[in-house]
């Protein structure tokens with residue numbers, strides 16, 4: 001069996017902690033490799049490598065730094081299929097979806113190639129007699145990234161290309177459940193000419209994370225994962241003086257208005273609720289039907305589509321939905337379906353009995369569809385992170401909006417309607433960070449920024465795009481008097497420019 005490795009100072013480094021975790025092929029339930037869990041000392045080595053690389057890298061002109069990213073982008077394109085296969089083998093998502101994930105990550109790399117434009121500062125001439133003021137953005141230092149299992153390639157690419165383009169160095173701690181894609185991507189960065197030590201990777205669990213959160217050499221931490229862990233990361237990192245952005249869990253509602261195009265609604269729901277087996281932070285997990293007739297129509301059209309979903313291993317080119325990532329996640333999802341039944345929701349499609357011939361030990365479950373879900377049920381309040389869609393019926397638009405706004409999460413949402421007034425009102429009043437109008441998964445493109453509200457994000461800045469540049473840089477403002485021949489004389493009170 002393969003044993004995976006860390007990547008520190010441009011080299012593969014075998015784990016020495018003696019602690020390992022199993023990485024599974026979720027389609028077969030077999031262990032495919034062993035992942036070493038880094039000790040605090042091993043994480044310390046990665047931080048030391050990043051710290052050592054920082055002075056030269058941060059002093060490299062931005063235009064030269066991004067030359068490596070242009071080559072990195074080309075290597076990612078050339079290796080897209082290979083990376084997609086690594087993702088599918090450990091995560092389980094179907095190959096087309098894994099390729100799509102690489103593409104969305106690539107777009108952030110392409111954005112990072114243009115960062116010199118965004119690192120430009122501001123300049124005000126003559127703020128006082130002979131005095132100019134300018135602001136510049138400088139790297140924050142050594143940054144860390146802690147990433148989730150569900151986008152093992154894309155989420156690391158949201159972080160380190162942006163961070164290093166801004167002149168920082170980086171330590172990545174990918175999910176221990178499926179780290180191979182991230183390892184490959186970091187190796188490709190080296191091949192592209194990113195100097196040794198600029199991007200390092202350690203595999204690990206809480207020990208590694210806690211070291212990153214407390215080591216004084218780390219200046220900033222980007223986290224993407226569940227809300228419970230994200231809250232901890234934000235509190236611990238902030239207490240230790242770090243800049244922290246923690247993007248967390250979700251329960252994304254799609255409001256279906258009575259005038260919506262129901263064919264479009266059905267297509268949108270089947271893809272956004274069941275694609276990647278619902279293991280997406282932007283998956284739709286609640287459909288809010290406005291009016292009983294709308295609810296009946298959603299169920300009538302959607303139920304046969306859910307029953308007909310082609311579930312299979314990623315290697316099956318016809319599969320639309322793969323297995324769940326681990327046995328534990330599968331039992332958590334099954335547990336929620338049972339809770340929904342106990343709590344009185346109407347299970348219209350029950351995917352629990354699905355048996356995948358030839359893959360009986362794989363972590364498969366079919367799509368599940370609940371109707372008449374109410375807001376006090378755990379299947380409504382909690383993030384299930386599986387292929388389970390809840391339909392909630394409400395009487396009018398205001399109730400639909402209220403439901404979305406009262407939910408603890410505020411990552412993504414969508415409204416489906418032909419009514420421009422309703423859509424505009426929704427966009428304006430909804431308490432959610434990313435909003436779709438007749439678009440079910442409104443993931444912002446790389447030149448905007450990604451982030452939720454409420455319990456879906458701790459920290460001030462969203463990830464990638466212009467917010468990403470703000471997160472990975474700190475502003476310095478300089479006030480300079482030239483020529484020095486102008487004498488200001490001694491001053492004992494604050495002066496404004498107007499006084500000079």
Ligand code: NAD
Nearest residue numbers: 146147148149174175206209225226229247248249250281
């Ligand atoms: P997770 O929180 O279990 O793990 C995320 C990272 O934190 C991993 O690297 C893991 O090793 C580490 N970690 C786990 N437990 C820890 C602990 N107790 N202390 C310190 N570190 C710990 O999340 P996951 O299951 O890998 O990913 C799924 C979650 O991520 C879902 O909640 C999903 O909504 C969320 N997610 C959010 C976004 C977003 O942008 N908002 C994107 C993708 C995924």
